[in-house]
Amino acid sequence: MKRRTGLFLVITGAIFWGIGGTVAQKLFQQSAIDVNWLVTTRLLIAGFLLLSVQFFGKDRSQILGVWKNRRTAVELIIFGLIGMLGVQYTYMASIKHGNAAVATLLQYLAPVMIIIYLILRKHTVLNRRDLLTVLLALVGCYFLLTNGSISQLSVPTLAIGWGVLSGLSSAFYTLYAVPLLKQYDSLVIVGWSMIIGGFALSFIHPPWQIDFTSLTTESYLYLVFVILFGTMFAFWFYIESLKSLSPKETSLLGCLEPLAAVLTTVFWLKESFGFFQWGGTVCIIGMILLLALNKKSTSIASKPFKKEKPLVVS
Template identity: 80%
Template sequence: MNRRKGIVLVITGAIFWGIGGTVANKLFQQFPIDVDWLVTIRLLIAGFLLLTVQFFGENRSQILGVWKTRRTATQLMIFGLLGMLAVQYTYMASIKHGNAAVATLLQYLAPVMIIVYLIIRKQTVLTGKDLLTVTLALVGCFFLLTNGSISQLSVPTLAIIWGVLSAITLAFYTLYAVPLLKLYDSLVIVGWAMIIGGFALSFIRPPWQMDFNSLTLEAYFYLAFVIIIGTMLAFWFFMKSLQILSAKESSLLSSIEPLAAVLTTVFWLKEPFGFFQWVGTACIIGMILLLALNKESSSRTTQSKKEEPLKVS
């Protein structure tokens, strides 16, 4: 039952995250909203809401308790800046310069990066399925970004750069959170990390510097969706799943996110998507499902949770 709960949490969070990216794409297209402001406002508000939920629930003492030791306080600061803020900003920047579908698919190179990291650290062994996974990822990215044409890219270069950076930061985000989640509730870690990231970005883009008169009721609805559903609940569910599943499993089971992002981008936003880009999408989703549905891989990662890196430094 505990494992089933973890699977439901990570899949639900992934769907929220995928649709949230598409809604953010809609905001960038129709309203005068930039990446800096959106990331700042969504992190600050979502972080405050998560800590509020923790305050009225159990273990409210953890809200301040996490700051009482230098080690955990330092880890939380690093996670907030290099994990939470980095993954949020790079993902949104990739959406801004491209679209939610491509940004999300590129971000989901993170499981491959985690596998490579664990192999380098000799904490897992290279298998035939891992080689197939990497191959699918490379082939999928080629078709996704070129639509089958070697002579030109079908996706803006900046969108690709930000998307790859998003994958790197997501891999770090997933692995680095593990030791903190062993000590504190996910609400505390995610909430503070969001506030830290939002506060830091506020020095560059203060949240009050915005022409609010230019925003319609529709825009505020989209903002609320991105902040509450696509940020607060999505991150909370994902981090909660890490307390039950391994980092590798959580990353792999969240393969529904790119599918949700692609479908909503193509059918709701009417973004053009070529035949070979669909082939690339299928390769990347197949790559994640190959490992996520493999019982042997699932069993191995669950049993070796203690062997996964607890520190990334």
């Protein structure tokens, strides 16, 4: 029963992440909601809720304890501003200018970017598995963004730019957070980083500066889904699943996120997706599975799929 509960939690969490991006795209299209406002509101509310879960369910002393060490406090602020805010903003901007499917798949290129970074810094050597991973990512991106036509892009340039920045931010997010996660629970680190990022962005677009009367009931329901289910519950369920499943199992099932994003974008929002784009999607999901199944990789790029306290960014 415990294992079944874990499977239900990780599958539900991954699907929530994937659908959350598609629902955000629907909000942008239907309600003309500003990206800055959505990211600010999403981060502040979800961060507060995650810290509330920590307060009532785990070691509440960590919530304030993380600020008592000056070095840790500075690292958390940097992580919140560059890591969390960087990932969330670039991801949403990519959705705004393109679609949730492409944005999610481009963000999942982060492990490949980490591999390339480590090789350039001579922290690891390129092995056959890493080479196959990079090739799958490159081929997948080519088909995804061009639909097999060299002469033109099938995705807006801005969407591609923000998506690549999302992958880079995700790579930084993953590498930078490792020392923090060794000292504190994931809910504490992610909860505070969301609040820090949301607070910083609120100076650009305060969450109260929106014409709420222009939002329909449907828009409010979409907002609730993006903030609660697509962010707070998705992360919480993923972390809780680790109590009954191995990190490898949760990582493999987490691959349902890009699949859910693609399927809901195509079949719910009726976005066109060509034959070669489906092929590119298969390549990128195959790359994710290859990394998740890697038992002996010496690359840090595999750690987001193997460590005990995985971070998620969508």
